[in-house]
Amino acid sequence: xxxxxxxxxxxxxxxxxxxxxxxxxxxxxxxxxxxxxxxxxxxxxxxxxxxxxxxxxxxxxxxxxxxxxxxxxxxxxxxxxxxxxxxxxxxxxxxxxxxxxxxxxxxxxxxxxxxxxxxxxxxxxxxxxxxxxxxxxxxxxxxxxxxxxxxxxxxxxxxxxxxxxxxxxxxxxxxxxxxxxxxxxxxxxxxxxxxxxxxxxxxxxxxxxxxxxxxxxxxxxxxxxxxxxxxxxxxxxxxxxxxxxxxxxxxxxxxxxxxxxxxxxxxxxxxxxxxxxxxxxxxxxxxxxxxxxxxxxxxxxxxxxxxxxxxxxxxxxxxxxxxxxxxxxxxxxxxxxxxxxxxxxxxxxxxxxxxxxxxxxxxxxxxxxxxxxxxxxxxxxxxxxxxxxxxxxxxxxxxxxxxxxxxxxxxxxxxxxxxxxxxxxxxxxxxxxxxxxxxxxxxxxxxxxxxxxxxxxxxxxxxxxxxxxxxxxxxxxxxxxxxxxxxxxxxxxxxxxxxxxxxxxxxxxxxxxxxxxxxxxxxxxxxxxxxxxxxxxxxxxxxxx
Amino acid sequence: xxxxxxxxxxxxxxxxxxxxxxxxxxxxxxxxxxxxxxxxxxxxxxxxxxxxxxxxxxxxxxxxxxxxxxxxxxxxxxxxxxxxxxxxxxxxxxxxxxxxxxxxxxxxxxxxxxxxxxxxxxxxxxxxxxxxxxxxxxxxxxxxxxxxxxxxxxxxxxxxxxxxxxxxxxxxxxxxxxxxxxxxxxxxxxxxxxxxxxxxxxxxxxxxxxxxxxxxxxxxxxxxxxxxxxxxxxxxxxxxxxxxxxxxxxxxxxxxxxxxxxxxxxxxxxxxx
Numbered sequence: 001x002x003x004x005x006x007x008x009x010x011x012x013x014x015x016x017x018x019x020x021x022x023x024x025x026x027x028x029x030x031x032x033x034x035x036x037x038x039x040x041x042x043x044x045x046x047x048x049x050x051x052x053x054x055x056x057x058x059x060x061x062x063x064x065x066x067x068x069x070x071x072x073x074x075x076x077x078x079x080x081x082x083x084x085x086x087x088x089x090x091x092x093x094x095x096x097x098x099x100x101x102x103x104x105x106x107x108x109x110x111x112x113x114x115x116x117x118x119x120x121x122x123x124x125x126x127x128x129x130x131x132x133x134x135x136x137x138x139x140x141x142x143x144x145x146x147x148x149x150x151x152x153x154x155x156x157x158x159x160x161x162x163x164x165x166x167x168x169x170x171x172x173x174x175x176x177x178x179x180x181x182x183x184x185x186x187x188x189x190x191x192x193x194x195x196x197x198x199x200x201x202x203x204x205x206x207x208x209x210x211x212x213x214x215x216x217x218x219x220x221x222x223x224x225x226x227x228x229x230x231x232x233x234x235x236x237x238x239x240x241x242x243x244x245x246x247x248x249x250x251x252x253x254x255x256x257x258x259x260x261x262x263x264x265x266x267x268x269x270x271x272x273x274x275x276x277x278x279x280x281x282x283x284x285x286x287x288x289x290x291x292x293x294x295x296x297x298x299x300x301x302x303x304x305x306x307x308x309x310x311x312x313x314x315x316x317x318x319x320x321x322x323x324x325x326x327x328x329x330x331x332x333x334x335x336x337x338x339x340x341x342x343x344x345x346x347x348x349x350x351x352x353x354x355x356x357x358x359x360x361x362x363x364x365x366x367x368x369x370x371x372x373x374x375x376x377x378x379x380x381x382x383x384x385x386x387x388x389x390x391x392x393x394x395x396x397x398x399x400x401x402x403x404x405x406x407x408x409x410x411x412x413x414x415x416x417x418x419x420x421x422x423x424x425x426x427x428x429x430x431x432x433x434x435x436x437x438x439x440x441x442x443x444x445x446x447x448x449x450x451x452x453x454x455x456x457x458x459x460x461x462x463x464x465x466x467x468x469x470x471x472x473x474x475x476x477x478x479x480x481x482x483x484x485x486x487x488x489x490x491x492x493x494x495x496x497x498x499x500x501x502x503x504x505x506x507x508x509x510x511x512x513x514x515x516x517x518x519x520x521x522x523x524x525x526x527x528x529x530x531x532x533x534x535x536x537x538x539x540x541x542x543x544x545x
Numbered sequence: 546x547x548x549x550x551x552x553x554x555x556x557x558x559x560x561x562x563x564x565x566x567x568x569x570x571x572x573x574x575x576x577x578x579x580x581x582x583x584x585x586x587x588x589x590x591x592x593x594x595x596x597x598x599x600x601x602x603x604x605x606x607x608x609x610x611x612x613x614x615x616x617x618x619x620x621x622x623x624x625x626x627x628x629x630x631x632x633x634x635x636x637x638x639x640x641x642x643x644x645x646x647x648x649x650x651x652x653x654x655x656x657x658x659x660x661x662x663x664x665x666x667x668x669x670x671x672x673x674x675x676x677x678x679x680x681x682x683x684x685x686x687x688x689x690x691x692x693x694x695x696x697x698x699x700x701x702x703x704x705x706x707x708x709x710x711x712x713x714x715x716x717x718x719x720x721x722x723x724x725x726x727x728x729x730x731x732x733x734x735x736x737x738x739x740x741x742x743x744x745x746x747x748x749x750x751x752x753x754x755x756x757x758x759x760x761x762x763x764x765x766x767x768x769x770x771x772x773x774x775x776x777x778x779x780x781x782x783x784x785x786x787x788x789x790x791x792x793x794x795x796x797x798x799x800x801x802x803x804x805x806x807x808x809x810x811x812x813x814x815x816x817x818x
Contacts, residue, residue: 456691
């Protein structure tokens with residue numbers, strides 16, 4: 001139907017229609033740092049609301065209610081943290097963030113409760129530790145994600161850490177890339193499991209080999225939120241040493257087309273790719289590069305999603321890595337400091353994963369037992385396929401301004417109920433729970449995705465009652481698909497029972513080797529609704545095995 | 546039983562998230578009239594326009610009325626409206642020959658609130674003001690929305706950063722999942738005023754007195770030329786949440802999110818007297 005307008009609007013019209021374009025033009029997001037001392041001197045009350053928006057460029061989001069507390073999102077390109085860096089974040093959480101922290105689906109770490117007056121100290125401490133929050137929010141290239149075991153996994157095609165670091169550095173150090181039409185998401189990996197979700201990124205460099213050379217296939221235009229799309233393959237091969245140049249060309253083609261700046265509702269690369277198609281988009285990038293691409297093939301997608309959980313040998317002889325589940329993605333300051341200390345003790349690193357977990361790397365084989373024991377004492381027992389590690393929820397209440405239903409707390413209830421009901425049989429199930437349509441926890445592609453909403457009925461006091469839409473049939477990998485909201489407005493108080501009923505139906509009716517996504521795809525909406533409403537004995541525990 | 550509740554909810558004509566996202570993208574470059582014509586065709590009479598008779602609401606009503614003169618229009622009489630708004634309601638009734646549905650707050654809730662905290666509680670503390678907004682405005686609007694499958698707002702993207710992302714069609718997850726339409730999303734204020742002039746749309750009399758936004762009488766005032774529009778609402782408040790003045794309307798859900806977060810922090814018994 002309606003596509004971008006034929007004629008490109010001028011900047012005047014763009015700024016007239018789009019408040020954020022006007023705001024950026026009047027004073028760029030990154031310029032707010034210069035004014036921070038004056039803002040602090042004037043006091044929170046006097047700070048213009050516009051500058052609160054600009055603070056997003058430093059990864060600072062006003063938490064709810066907007067009374068002066070901020071969330072800080074620390075970027076960690078590729079999810080790689082040295083013990084020194086994790087300890088620095090832990091100390092910030094301890095001093096300024098009420099001892100709380102959380103891991104995110106973009107391999108970031110988030111803190112809350114920061115006060116404006118402390119921000120200069122916080123940002124200086126980050127810088128001193130070699131960390132940054134610049135570009136973590138706002139209209140920037142967000143944290144460049146990667147396979148968390150880049151450079152370590154035995155089965156990786158090649159080590160792409162240098163490309164990840166170069167891409168992250170390139171975009172954050174050039175101010176023209178801090179005025180993108182909206183946020184922009186890039187991922188780079190040579191992981192055969194494609195654990196970094198190339199399907200849902202604006203740009204994904206997918207590691208491959210061609211005629212003996214290492215390089216990347218390129219997918220563009222993926223994304224979730226209210227208009228979910230899987231990224232398209234450009235059919236090209238990009239040698240490793242040209243990767244950043246190609247990323248730049250793609251982002252340039254995107255940011256320079258003012259038509260997509262008129263409306264932030266369509267200011268994501270996925271809309272342009274959908275409008276023009278991957279072939280024409282490739283031609284535009286080639287025109288920008290001044291040369292044609294080499295043709296290439298997208299490597300086969302894995303059969304299933306992959307998270308590097310559990311204990312695995314590294315390609316470096318004698319060393320192991322261990323992926324630990326972090327329930328709800330919550331990691332306290334004390335835990336960060338203890339994990340940093342543990343990694344330091346054997347000279348290893350910490351890697352953050354897309355499913356809000358962490359991996360300890362460089363564990364000497366001889367010390368594996370001791371390291372796992374200490375990690376368990378810190379609160380992270382190794383439990384490879386468990387629900388606690390695979391299920392994720394977005395930030396939600398009490399912090400997020402957008403959420404309409406409980407997220408992490410509700411996920412804890414659901415996980416506890418499923419663990420109790422199904423025991424080990426529920427291992428491997430992926431629940432993705434979001435509080436709003438923004439889909440930070442990727443509800444469109446979970447085995448069971450939940451999105452918060454409110455019910456039509458109201459409580460005894462007239463209050464809104466939380467509910468969840470349940471998304472089924474989505475997934476990544478070979479059967480990548482966007483899920484559909486099959487069950488809608490399921491009451492929050494019974495949603496764990498509905499999920500248990502669906503999972504029980506899968507266990508009882510699945511065909512040999514059938515995964516849950518395939519089962520949901522095979523069933524009609526009506527069948528699934530009927531299965532979800534099975535009688536109350538659905539709450540009864542099911543014996544394991 | 547769980548199934549019954551799910552199915553019963555789906556008997557109403559609600560968009561699902563995927564459909565809503567697709568419609569929002571498809572309608573993004575279309576005119577307000579196209580959005581309205583489609584929505585009225587789909588939902589009338591389970592669609593209504595919510596208005597406080599500001600320029601945007603009047604432009605939308607005029608467009609909708611030309612498409613279908615039976616389109617529903619509702620407003621909330623908070624009990625503290627300026628006299629000019631009642632005049633405006635009479636003007637609209639006369640000009641278009643329509644009924645305006647007027648929602649009132651729950652009398653028992655208002656009585657309990659003003660008995661306990663006084664009629665002018667809003668002047669005392671942000672928490673008290675939010676309670677007043679909740680009882681007098683938010684709750685009656687929720688009551689109206691309960692009976693609808695779609696509602697129409699006058700939100701525009703150029704108004705503020707948090708409105709820059711609004712879509713012309715979306716699901717209102719703050720209000721039970723009905724559809725929320727913002728046909729004027731991509732219009733500038735000049736376009737709204739031009740439309741109203743060209744179509745002889747009635748204008749709220751307070752604009753001529755220097756008002757830039759229209760609300761309850763004690764909480765809204767005229768602003769001087771060049772003065773920030775934010776000075777026109779709750780100008781006395783200290784320590785109010787950022788963006789909780791004119792940029793935090795009920796239509797975006799922001800007011801209710803702030804209100805619930807702040808009132809939830811109150812000690813038992815509510816705001817101080």
